[in-house]
Each structure stands twice: as structure tokens, then as C-alpha cells.
Amino acid sequence: MARRAVTEAGTPLAFGVDIGGTKVLGAAVAAGGEVVAEARTSTPQVAIDPDEPVRGLAGAAVADAVADVVRALERELDAVAPGPSPVGVGVPGLVDRRGGVLRFSPNLPGAVGADMARLLAERLPGRLVRVDNDANCAALAELRQGAAAGVADALVVTLGTGIGGGVVQGGRVVGGAFGFAGEVGHMVVDPAGPPCPCGRRGCWERYASGGGLGRLAREAAYGGRLHEAVALAGGDPELVRGEHVTRAAMAGDPGALGVLDELGWWVALGLANLAAVLDPEVIVVGGGLAAVGELLLGPTRRAFADLVEGGRARPAIGIVPAAFGERAGAVGAALLGREAP
Amino acid sequence: MARRAVTEAGTPLAFGVDIGGTKVLGAAVAAGGEVVAEARTSTPQVAIDPDEPVRGLAGAAVADAVADVVRALERELDAVAPGPSPVGVGVPGLVDRRGGVLRFSPNLPGAVGADMARLLAERLPGRLVRVDNDANCAALAELRQGAAAGVADALVVTLGTGIGGGVVQGGRVVGGAFGFAGEVGHMVVDPAGPPCPCGRRGCWERYASGGGLGRLAREAAYGGRLHEAVALAGGDPELVRGEHVTRAAMAGDPGALGVLDELGWWVALGLANLAAVLDPEVIVVGGGLAAVGELLLGPTRRAFADLVEGGRARPAIGIVPAAFGERAGAVGAALLGREAP
Structure with a gap:
């Protein structure tokens, strides 16, 4: 049913991925805000030595997980999606919008220092990738189509x-x-x-x-x-x-x-x-x-x-x-x- | 010297009045931000019975003080000001910008409930009067011509x-x-x-x-x-x-x-x-x-x-x-x- 809605409307999809402390949740969203497909995986847990943290070590693993979720969504929607859709990614922590670097994240400490925008762009070639703080993404959803509309x-x-x-x-x-x-x-x-x-x-x-x-x-x-x-x-x-x-x-x-x-x-x-x-x-x-x-x-x-x-x-x-x-x-x-x- | 600067530039002046807890401070400001005249008076202290406050009682007295300051500035600048100048007023407290009513003010409790925009407009006919919170006014000064320029x-x-x-x-x-x-x-x-x-x-x-x-x-x-x-x-x-x-x-x-x-x-x-x-x-x-x-x-x-x-x-x-x-x-x-x- 959801697939038909997309096909009928002919509107381009957008993919959104929310990186949480425990799970990575992806959604394919139609123009009206309807979620037409969902995919998820676990957030990679990379052990960090607190005395000598390797900055950004987990960033690549987290970016891999995001890319996996996007490709799972693309596979599921293969029949209806006309081409690569834009991808937005919400990251829990201070994401520097000037460069996409995760500067600070109590809930994702292993990825601190990683250039998430670059890591994701490398894994999702040909797609437009944007990165922001996870709660800012949630606010955008509520502002555009939710309780703050x-x-x-x-x-x-x-x-x-x-x-x-x-x-x-x-x-x-x-x-x-x-x-x-x-x-x-x-x-x-x-x-x-x-x-x-x-x-x-x-x-x-x-x-x-x-x-x-x-x-x-x-x-x-x-x-x-x-x-x-x-x-x-x-x-x-x-x-x-x-x-x-x-x-x-x-x-x-x-x-x-x-x-x-x-x-x-x-x-x-x-x-x-x-x-x-x-x-x-x-x-x-x-x-x-x-x-x-x-x-x-x-x-x-x-x-x-x-x-x-x-x-x-x-x-x-x-x-x-x-x-x-x-x-x-x-x-x-x-x-x-x-x-x- | 300041007067000459105004006359030479021919730019219209604007008057600003900052209502403080103890003093009402007025300034005539030229286009470049230079203060070309100053005037001040004491903030009227109206005793409030805390058990039965008369809402807005001190509002009229405070508006009188503001108008006095504006007229003092106008008298001083008579030779150079071509006509009534716009007046901005900073009030210490929650000023409802939809109506100019002072909703709450720990430092000016006697004026709470007063429609400051109306009281000031009555006392300063023919002039464009705008009212805002005092700290928002200070921020505007720093943003336009100060440390946040x-x-x-x-x-x-x-x-x-x-x-x-x-x-x-x-x-x-x-x-x-x-x-x-x-x-x-x-x-x-x-x-x-x-x-x-x-x-x-x-x-x-x-x-x-x-x-x-x-x-x-x-x-x-x-x-x-x-x-x-x-x-x-x-x-x-x-x-x-x-x-x-x-x-x-x-x-x-x-x-x-x-x-x-x-x-x-x-x-x-x-x-x-x-x-x-x-x-x-x-x-x-x-x-x-x-x-x-x-x-x-x-x-x-x-x-x-x-x-x-x-x-x-x-x-x-x-x-x-x-x-x-x-x-x-x-x-x-x-x-x-x-x-x-």
C-alpha cells in the first residue's frame, strides 16, 4: 500500500537515518511525510580505552552501519525509486556543520573526531548526504509535519x-x-x-x-x-x-x-x-x-x-x-x- | 561639536530611553551611533502594598518620567532637530510586543499590568514610539555598532x-x-x-x-x-x-x-x-x-x-x-x- 502511494504520486523519496546510542534507524519518506519503508541495525560498539582514546575510531563503523541501512532501504524500494535519493543523517552529539565533524558526543564517544559527512559521502557515492544533530532532525520533523507545524x-x-x-x-x-x-x-x-x-x-x-x-x-x-x-x-x-x-x-x-x-x-x-x-x-x-x-x-x-x-x-x-x-x-x-x- | 556633526550630516536623530530600577536615562543618537545629547531623571518609586497591589499604578508615573526625558532632549537639540524624532524605550521586564503591556517585572513591580506603549504614545503625540525589553535594546546596540557587530x-x-x-x-x-x-x-x-x-x-x-x-x-x-x-x-x-x-x-x-x-x-x-x-x-x-x-x-x-x-x-x-x-x-x-x- 505504501509503495503504491509513492508510485502514484511520483514524488521523489528521501532517506533519513537516525544514529542512536543502541540502534541505527532508517526511514524512506515520501513528500507528504509518510514513512514508506523502514530499516534498522545495531549501533556498532567499539571499545574505547579511556586513557588513550583513538579519536574517531568508531566513526567508520558507524558510517558503515548507516550505509547498510540506506542500501537496505534502496533494495526494498527498488521497484519504485527512480534513482538515488537524498540522505539525511542525525547524529547524537555536537556535529560541526561547517565540516561535518563530530566534535563531542557523550553517547557516541568512539566516533568523536570523525568527519561523519566525509565518511558517509565515501560510502554513499552519487547521493546527496547531509548531516545534523539528531534532536535538530527531530525538531525539523515536528516543525514541518508534526506538533509544531x-x-x-x-x-x-x-x-x-x-x-x-x-x-x-x-x-x-x-x-x-x-x-x-x-x-x-x-x-x-x-x-x-x-x-x-x-x-x-x-x-x-x-x-x-x-x-x-x-x-x-x-x-x-x-x-x-x-x-x-x-x-x-x-x-x-x-x-x-x-x-x-x-x-x-x-x-x-x-x-x-x-x-x-x-x-x-x-x-x-x-x-x-x-x-x-x-x-x-x-x-x-x-x-x-x-x-x-x-x-x-x-x-x-x-x-x-x-x-x-x-x-x-x-x-x-x-x-x-x-x-x-x-x-x-x-x-x-x-x-x-x-x-x- | 556633537551638534555640528548632526547639522552637517543632516541625518535624523533618534531618541532612546532606558528605564532602570533607579534611573531613567535618555540619549539622542545620530545615524552613526554617536550620542549627541543625554538626559536623565530618577525612576519614580511608587509604594506597592504587596497584599493588594494595584496593577500598573506606577506605569503612568514611569511614562511621565520617560516623556520628561524625551522633552529635555528635544529642548536641548531644538536648534538642530528638524522635527519629532522616533523614540525607543527599553523597559526592565517582560514587555508583550503584541500590545506593549508590561507583564512581569521584579525590578519595576508597580508598573506591572500597565500598557506602556499606550501610556507613552499619549504623552508623546506625533512621535513614533516603540517599546521593548531593556536588555534586548542593549543587545541591538552591541549588534549594530558594538562588540557583536x-x-x-x-x-x-x-x-x-x-x-x-x-x-x-x-x-x-x-x-x-x-x-x-x-x-x-x-x-x-x-x-x-x-x-x-x-x-x-x-x-x-x-x-x-x-x-x-x-x-x-x-x-x-x-x-x-x-x-x-x-x-x-x-x-x-x-x-x-x-x-x-x-x-x-x-x-x-x-x-x-x-x-x-x-x-x-x-x-x-x-x-x-x-x-x-x-x-x-x-x-x-x-x-x-x-x-x-x-x-x-x-x-x-x-x-x-x-x-x-x-x-x-x-x-x-x-x-x-x-x-x-x-x-x-x-x-x-x-x-x-x-x-x-
């Missing part, structure tokens, strides 16, 4: 293992001077807080991410406030994970709902900081944690109304769920490829 | 009694959805920190402003680390102010230099947060504290290099002093008036 000034935040962000100003995803804008997870919200893989302490993503939920959950479990979730985890507080909390909360457990309230407060704290700086009309919340839905967004909205500067004296800022879920990065990467100048 | 993506931060900010993206001062962008002083950097007049705790401006310096200074004084500054304050640690610390530091006192190092760390913490979100090429530091110069900017740059995400792996971000000093807001307001559509 038609909004001039928006903020897209992805709450997953870490926190990514995309800043929309004047209807554009803004990159900043080097393409590094939107690294919202690494705002420090407590200089005495827990250490972060980025090297500092108390980054927002230590609190308002999946990892932050796990930490809040274990604290509550050891505090005796999380019986249902502990039972779901087999009885050991140390084994309580975010998924146990969200399952218990969906079943109405007060302890689990309390943990999600607390998580919502931390989400709101960072969003209020960002609202003070950026003044968005709408904040779009995506990523794995957003799948929890209103059980998280409700407490987030309530805490945000108290925390945002100006409070109820200022026009309200909408906090809405993302439209694209885990595919946002891949879809946005495809749009990036298509929109390449 | 020619820079596409910059951040202007004013460290004074509080902290203001202006975000430059793509060569424009961005206002956000409602004109409230750039309220960088109210990023929370420690939710358990000292209370802020904005209603929250641990805002960046509790640490990295003139008030923050005073707090650090008193802590150091009571800790016995600030003999010189305590002596300058007459021997009482409670009376130590920022100016005593900066004077002692300029004289080389190690204790005072240590306090400025600490202040620089807090300045750098917030700048690193903002760099993660905005990725500016240059950060311009203005406001009263910037007058301390390299004794503060040096420690700030060193701490920033450690605190910014990506550290030395990313291209360096310049941290430079503002060009316009305390006049930035008034000059920028004049530019705002001139650039009105």
Missing part, C-alpha cells in the same frame, strides 16, 4: 536516555554559530548534583530523562514509597526501572504517580529555564519518556505554570506531545536531506 | 543589579513568541538556592550579578578571607559591598581576587548553559559588573572553557566586553525607534 517560535525536547533539543525561531530550526544549538540536556541545574557523562555535574538530563526517572524510582523504592513498582521488579528495590514505575502508575498506584509528579517537576524546571531564554509559543515533548503521556505531561504542565518566569501573568505556553514518536529523528533527517540547498 | 549568532548579557540578556540569531535580536526571550537571569541554576524576587529560588542572577557579588563578598568577609575589602568597608563584614571587593582586587589583594574568581565561575556556569542552548559565536558581557574588566572576564573565560559542553573539543566561543557600557540600553532603544517598520 505552523508555529514560528517553538522548542522541541526529546526525553529519552538523555535529553535532546531543537530550537525553532522564526519558523526555522536554528543551529547557532557552529550547528551545536539545542543541547538543552546539558544545562546545569544543580552544580552539586550527580556527575554527567559530559564531564560536569547536575545537568538537566541527570534529572528529567529516563535515567533520571530510574534514579527517582530507586530513591522512592528504598524509601518504601513504591511497593507496586518494586513488586513488578521482582521485589528488589535496586532492580526498579522506569518501566516498572510507569506500569504501576498506569494502574493507579499512588507511589508511582508520586514519582511521576516528581519527574514532571524536574522536566518543568528545565522547560521553564528554556522558556525564559527562548520564549516559545509551544513546547513539544518527545522521546521515549513522552510515551508515558498525560501521567507525565499533566504534572509537568502544573509545575511549569508555577516555575515559568511571569507565571500566570504571562501568556500561557502550550506543552504538547510530539507527533512522530521514536521515528522523529529519522523522518526529520529525511526532510533535512530533501531540503538540502 | 557583524556577528550572526551572539549572546549579549548584562550583569548589573540583576542579569539581562539579548539573543542574536541570524543577525537579528530574537524576541520569541511574545517578545520575552532573553530573560537569562531567571534560569534556575540551583533549585535549593536563595530566593529571587521573581518568586523562585536559585536563579542565575542570585549568583552572577552585583547582588551575587555582594553575597559572595559577605561570605568571604565572615570567613576571614577578605581583610582588605573589610577595611575599605570601615571594618564591618556586613557592610562589605561589591565595590570594596573590586577596589581591593584592583590593588592586588588575594582575598578579593579569590572572590572575583568565584564570581567568574558563576558567570561562566550560566554562560555555559546558554552556550549549550544557543551556540553563539561571541558572548558580549556588559552591565555594571563588566566595568570590573579583565579581573572578572579572565576568571570567567577560564571557568567557561571547562564548563562549556564539548570543552576544548569544540570551537572556542569568544567572551568579550560590551562596547557601550551603561549607555547600551538607551543607544539600543534609539536604534529600535529608528528601525521601526
